[in-house]
Amino acid sequence: MKYANENRLIVHLNNEPIYDIVLTESFEGLSQELLALGCENKKLCIVSDSNVAPIYLEEIKSLISGCCRQVTAYVIPAGEENKNLDTVRGVYEHLIQNKYDRKDYLIALGGGVVGDLCGFTAATYLRGIGFIQIPTTLLSQVDSSIGGKTGVDFDSYKNMVGAFHMPKLVYTNVSVLKTLPFEQFSNGMGEVIKHGLIRDKEYYEWILNNKEKIIVRDPEICRKLVYGSNLIKREVVEIDPTEQNERATLNFGHTLGHAVEKLMNLSILHGHCVALGALAALRICKNRGLVSAEQVECYRKTMEFFKMPMNVSGLEKHEVIAATKNDKKMEAGVIKFILLDEIGHAYIDKTVSEEEMEQALSAIMV
Ligand SMILES: NC(=O)c1ccc[n+]([C@@H]2O[C@H](COP(=O)([O-])OP(=O)(O)OC[C@H]3O[C@@H](n4cnc5c(N)ncnc54)[C@H](O)[C@@H]3O)[C@@H](O)[C@H]2O)c1
Ligand SMILES: [Zn+2]
Numbered sequence: 001m002k003y004a005n006e007n008r009l010i011v012h013l014n015n016e017p018i019y020d021i022v023l024t025e026s027f028e029g030l031s032q033e034l035l036a037l038g039c040e041n042k043k044l045c046i047v048s049d050s051n052v053a054p055i056y057l058e059e060i061k062s063l064i065s066g067c068c069r070q071v072t073a074y075v076i077p078a079g080e081e082n083k084n085l086d087t088v089r090g091v092y093e094h095l096i097q098n099k100y101d102r103k104d105y106l107i108a109l110g111g112g113v114v115g116d117l118c119g120f121t122a123a124t125y126l127r128g129i130g131f132i133q134i135p136t137t138l139l140s141q142v143d144s145s146i147g148g149k150t151g152v153d154f155d156s157y158k159n160m161v162g163a164f165h166m167p168k169l170v171y172t173n174v175s176v177l178k179t180l181p182f183e184q185f186s187n188g189m190g191e192v193i194k195h196g197l198i199r200d201k202e203y204y205e206w207i208l209n210n211k212e213k214i215i216v217r218d219p220e221i222c223r224k225l226v227y228g229s230n231l232i233k234r235e236v237v238e239i240d241p242t243e244q245n246e247r248a249t250l251n252f253g254h255t256l257g258h259a260v261e262k263l264m265n266l267s268i269l270h271g272h273c274v275a276l277g278a279l280a281a282l283r284i285c286k287n288r289g290l291v292s293a294e295q296v297e298c299y300r301k302t303m304e305f306f307k308m309p310m311n312v313s314g315l316e317k318h319e320v321i322a323a324t325k326n327d328k329k330m331e332a333g334v335i336k337f338i339l340l341d342e343i344g345h346a347y348i349d350k351t352v353s354e355e356e357m358e359q360a361l362s363a364i365m366v
Contacts, residue, residue, distance in 0.1 A: 006023070006227055007022065007023045007024060007223070007227075008020055008021065008022055008023065009021040009023070009227070009230055009231065009234055011146065011166075011234050011237070011238065012238055013166070013238070013241055018166050019166055019167055019168055019169055019170065020033075020169055020170070021145075021146065021170040021172060021230055021234070022169065022170070022171050022172065023172050023174070023223055023226060023227055023230070024171075024172070024173050024174070024223075025173065025174055025175045025219045025220070025223060026173055026175060027056075027059060027060060027063055027171075027173050028063075029171075030060070030063055030064060030134075030171055031063055031064055031066065031067040033169055033171060034064055034067050034068060034132075034169075035067050037105075037130075037132075037168055037169060039064075039067055039068045039105065040067055040068060040069070041068075041069060041103070042068050042069055042103055042104050042105055043068065043069050043070045043071070043072070043098070043099075043100055043101075043104040043105075044064060044068045044070070044071050044072075044104070044105050044106075044107055045071075045072050045073070045074060045091075045094065045095060045098070045100060045104070045105075045106050045107065046060060046061065046071065046072070046073040046074070046106075046107045046109050047073075047074050047075075047076065047091060047106055047107065047108055047109065047110075047114055047117070047118040047121070048073065048074075048075050048076075048108075048109040048110050048114060049075065049076050049077065049078040049079075049082075049110045049111075049113065049114050050075055050076070050077050050078045051078040052078070052109060052110045052111070052114070052136050053073070053075045053109075055176075055179055056109060056136070056176065057073055057075070057109065060107075060109060060134070061073065070098075072094070072098050074090070074091055074094045076090070076091075076114070076117070078110075078113070079113065080113055080153070080266070082113070082117075083113045083116060083117050083152050083153050084152050084153050084154065085152055085154065085161065087117060087152070088117060088120060088121050088124075088152060091106075091117075091118070091121045091125075092121065092125060095121075095125055100125070100126075100129070101126065102126050102129060103129075103130075104129060104130075105122075105129065105130040105131055105132060105168065106118050106121060106122045106125075106129065106130075106131040106132070107131065107132045107134060108131060108132070108133050108134060108135075108145075109134045109136065110134075110135075110136050110137075110140070111135065111136055111137035111139065111140045111144075111184075112135075112137065112139055112140045112143070112144035112145075115133050115135060115140050115144050115145050115150075116144060116149075116150050116151055116152065116159070116162075117150075117152055118131060118150075119131055119133070119148075119150030119151075119165055119167065120150040120151050120152055120161070120162055120163060120165070122150075122165060123150055123163040123164075123165035124163065128165065130167075130168045131165070131167055131168065132167055132168055132169045132170075132171065133145040133167045133169070133170040133171070134170075134171050134172075134173070135170065135172055136176045136180070137177075137180055137184055137187075137188060138177055138180065138184070138185050138187070138188025138189065138192065138226075139184070139187055139188040139191055139270075139271055141172045141174070141177075141188070141226050141229075141230075142188060142191055142192050142195065142226055142229035142230065142233065143188075143191045143229075143233060145167070145170045145172070146170060146230060146233045146234060146237060147233065147237040147241070147247075148164045148165055148166040148167065148237075148241070149162065149164060149243075150162055150163055150164070150165050151163065164241070164242060172226060172230075174219055174222040174223045174226055175219050177217050177219075177222055178217055178219075182307070183269065183307075184269075185217065186271070186272070186306045186307050186308055187269040187270065187271035187272055188271055189214075189271065189275075189306045189308070190253075190269075190270075190271030190272055190273075190274045190275035190278075190308060191229075191271050191274060192207065192225060192229050193207060193275070193278075193299075193302060193303075193306075194250075194252055194253050194274055194275070194278055195228075195229045195232040195233065196228075196232075196344070197252060197278065197299070197340060197343060197344070197346070198232070198249050198250065198252045198338070198340070198344075198345070198346035199232045199235070199236070199249070199344060199345070199346065200228070200231075200232055200344055201342075201343050201344030201345075202344075203228045203229075203231075203232070204343060204344060206224075206228065207225070207228075207302075208298070208302060210225075211302065211305055211306075215305070215306065233250070236249065236250055245348075248336060248338065248348055249338055249346040249347070249348065251336075251338050252278060252281060252338040252339075252340070252346050253274040253275065253276075253277035253278030253279075253281055253338075254274055254277055254338075255277060255281070255324055255327070255335065255336075255337050255338065256276075256277040256280045256281065256320060256324060256357070256360065256361065256364075257270075257273040257274040257275075257276060257277025257278070258273065258277070258323075258324075258327055259320045259321075259323035259324040259327060260273050260276060260277065260312055260315070260320060260364075261273040262323055263315050263319060263320060263323055264312060264315070268309055268312065272308050272309050275303050275308050276308075276309065276310075276311070276312065276364045277364075278299070279296075279299065279300060279303065279363050279364055280357075280360040280361055280363050280364050281337070281338065281339060281340075281360065282295075282296045282299055282340070282363075283296065283359065283360040283362070283363040284337075284339060284352060284356050284357075284359070284360045285339050285340050285341075287356065287359060287360075288339075290339065290340060290341050290342065291340060291342065291343060295343055310364075311364050311365060311366045312364060312365055312366075313365070313366045315365060317357075317358050317361045317362075317365060320357075320361055320365075321354055321357050321358065321361075324357065334350045335350070335352060336348050336349075336350060337349045337350070337352040339352070
């Protein structure tokens with residue numbers, strides 16, 4: 001594969017380098033990276049969650065205590081239900097009590113919940129301080145840690161309050177994926193495979209050819225997997241940092257996927273809903289003659305291989321379509337659907353009819 005041995009990517013905005021993504025198989029190089037960011041004069045607050053902290057917090061703390069002024073930690077209870085302003089308040093209190101000032105940094109050690117919440121806290125504390133992402137789920141390594149979208153949920157509204165705030169560094173150690181529950185790994189694969197489908201056929205085919213090694217989380221293969229995905233996410237966020245247009249192609253699978261996720265009351269993981277949404281969207285592509293039946297079947301088999309849910313039950317098609325129409329991806333009453341005109345290339349389509357959506361849902365509803 002063309003990107004086989006790379007271990008660093010630089011993310012640019014307006015042609016200026018903004019932050020590095022470092023890809024490794026250990027935490028050894030972390031203190032070196034912090035020193036390069038000038039951390040010896042800073043206090044660092046590690047924000048983690050109640051599942052990740054017992055496994056990795058002490059190791060990180062002792063590794064970085066020699067390269068900064070002081071380290072403290074704040075552990076939040078794990079789970080999406082804690083990604084809210086009450087939890088942010090707790091982090092603010094910790095920062096104030098420990099006298100954190102403008103030049104100090106936060107470190108997000110965890111999955112997307114910790115990353116989004118810690119990033120939002122950093123964006124707003126003292127009108128914005130620096131933060132570093134150490135993503136520990138596959139989903140956060142390939143998706144949420146890159147792009148600078150931060151935020152929290154508000155009541156039942158997901159990601160309702162937030163800010164764009166770029167990290168100073170993303171330090172990704174893929175060996176942490178070993179301790180991730182398999183279901184969460186499979187969840188991340190939903191987004192990983194989507195990246196190949198929307199932008200890179202070669203990467204997509206590489207995933208299919210290496211699936212046996214990927215599923216056992218071989219660190220070297222995982223690093224290549226995350227690297228390939230990061231290349232794609234980086235390209236999209238560089239072209240469209242505030243999600244005006246191109247970034248929307250990342251929403252492939254999300255149009256119907258989000259509706260299913262909401263109606264199932266979040267009982268199916270996000271990446272799995274995206275995979276189901278992608279399968280439905282591929283059915284539309286097949287019916288329009290854009291992809292072949294074999295290509296759809298190959299995708300379906302890959303979902304099965306990674307033990308993703310293959311269908312949803314207990315919902316009516318018209319409910320899903322109605323929920324799709326309520327989604328924020330609407331523009332002036334028209335649904336912005338993301339389709340593929342071939343494997344490896346997505347585009348925005350505003351002509352998908354209700355009838356097509358109904359047929360597509362037959363692929364995933366029993
Ligand atoms: N900012 C963005 O651009 C963006 C993009 C996609 C998703 N998100 C957000 O990301 C969140 C989901 O992130 P997620 O899927 O990483 O979920 P998560 O952060 O809830 O992590 C999933 C579970 O795995 C545990 N865990 C994490 N790393 C582990 C490890 N190495 N070993 C053992 N257990 C581990 C966590 O404690 C948690 O229980 C959502 O809130 C979503 O809105 C944000
Ligand atoms: Zn997603």
